[in-house]
Amino acid sequence: GQQLNQSPQSMFIQEGEDVSMNCTSSSIFNTWLWYKQDPGEGPVLLIALYKAGELTSNGRLTAQFGITRKDSFLNISASIPSDVGIYFCAGQQPFIQGAQKLVFGQGTRLTINP
Amino acid sequence: DAGVTQSPTHLIKTRGQHVTLRCSPISGHKSVSWYQQVLGQGPQFIFQYYEKEERGRGNFPDRFSARQFPNYSSELNVNALLLGDSALYLCASSRSREASYEQYFGPGTRLTVT
Numbered sequence: 463g464q465q466l467n468q469s470p471q472s473m474f475i476q477e478g479e480d481v482s483m484n485c486t487s488s489s490i491f492n493t494w495l496w497y498k499q500d501p502g503e504g505p506v507l508l509i510a511l512y513k514a515g516e517l518t519s520n521g522r523l524t525a526q527f528g529i530t531r532k533d534s535f536l537n538i539s540a541s542i543p544s545d546v547g548i549y550f551c552a553g554q555q556p557f558i559q560g561a562q563k564l565v566f567g568q569g570t571r572l573t574i575n576p
Numbered sequence: 577d578a579g580v581t582q583s584p585t586h587l588i589k590t591r592g593q594h595v596t597l598r599c600s601p602i603s604g605h606k607s608v609s610w611y612q613q614v615l616g617q618g619p620q621f622i623f624q625y626y627e628k629e630e631r632g633r634g635n636f637p638d639r640f641s642a643r644q645f646p647n648y649s650s651e652l653n654v655n656a657l658l659l660g661d662s663a664l665y666l667c668a669s670s671r672s673r674e675a676s677y678e679q680y681f682g683p684g685t686r687l688t689v690t
Contacts, residue, residue, distance in 0.1 A: 465618060495678060504580070504666050504681035505619070550618050562607065562670065563632055564679060566618030 468551050468567025475541060476575050483549060483570040484535040491553030494527050494534040495564070499548045508549075509536070538572075546574050578603070580669050580682035588688045589657050597652040597685045601669030607631075608650040609679060610642055611666040619666055625650055626672070654687075662689045 468485045475481060485494070493512055497505035509520050511527035511534060518525055524537045534551055551567040581600045589595050601608050607626040611619035621634040625644035639655045648669075654661055664686050668679040 468618075497681070502683075502686075504582075504683045507678055507680060510678045552618075562609065562624055562677070562679070563621045563634070564609075564611075564619070564668075565621070568616075568618055 466551055466553055466565055466567040468570055470570060471568065472571040472573070474573045474575065477541060477543065479541055481538040481541055481545070481572060482535060483551075484533060485551035485553075485567045486533045487553055487565075488532070489553070489555070489565075490531040491555060491565075492531070493554035494525070495552045495554065496523075496525050496534070496536045497550045497552060499550060499569075501547075505550055541572075541574055543574055543576065546572055548572070580667055580680055582665075582667050582682040582685050584685060585683070586686045586688075588690065590690055591657055591659060593657050593689075594653065594655050595657060595687060597654075597665050597667075597687070598649065599652070599667030599669075599682060600649045601667075602680060605669035605671050605680075606648050607670045607672060607677075608644055608648065609668045609670075610650070610652045611668065611681075612636070613664040613666055613684070614662075622652070657689045659689050662687060 466485045466487045496508045499505045509525040514531045516527040522539045548569045552564045583598045609624040610622040613619040623642045624632040628644045642652045644650045664684040666684045667682045670677040670679045
């Protein structure tokens with residue numbers, strides 16, 4: 463199935479470091495979303511972006527909707543142990559065929575050394 | 577308010593059997609989408625239902641079917657189970673079907689086919 467190109471696939475960092483991950487696509491999206499998933503649980507919505515060029519923050523998290531509408535990035539500042547998990551980007555395609563379909567990246571697995 | 581709920585949490589079935597998974601959306605949400613997440617990958621879109629009608633379908637065989645009830649809850653049915661159907665099945669709800677509304681995920685049902 464269709465997926466976004468998300469990088470890096472995994473990150474190993476020290477507590478307190480900043481984190482950056484990004485997502486690219488060959489298709490245009492009208493909405494970009496970033497989710498975090500812990501083992502055995504469903505994805506939890508972190509940030510939603512609706513306009514090209516938009517920069518949105520949620521606490522220590524900052525995300526941007528690329529100007530071309532084909533990419534997005536997520537930054538986490540001053541990482542803490544509870545940031546450990548898998549982060550997914552998701553693009554929501556234009557409203558065609560009546561479906562609100564999310565296309566996901568492969569995920570970035572974040573590990574933090576205390 | 578309660579989030580998206582799914583049942584059962586875990587399920588073990590044998591090849592050829594049939595399975596039914598259930599989802600209750602967030603109160604006030606009228607749209608339910610189903611996703612399949614195999615280990616190590618991002619979720620893949622299966623269906624979206626809105627106002628009891630299928631509004632979109634991903635690249636999944638006809639063995640996969642779903643329906644939405646008047647209270648907006650939903651069931652996902654999979655017939656003639658294959659080993660490759662083993663995955664985490666996620667339900668997501670949103671207020672409407674337009675692309676500008678965020679989708680919120682439930683905890684998922686872990687299906688194992690032996």
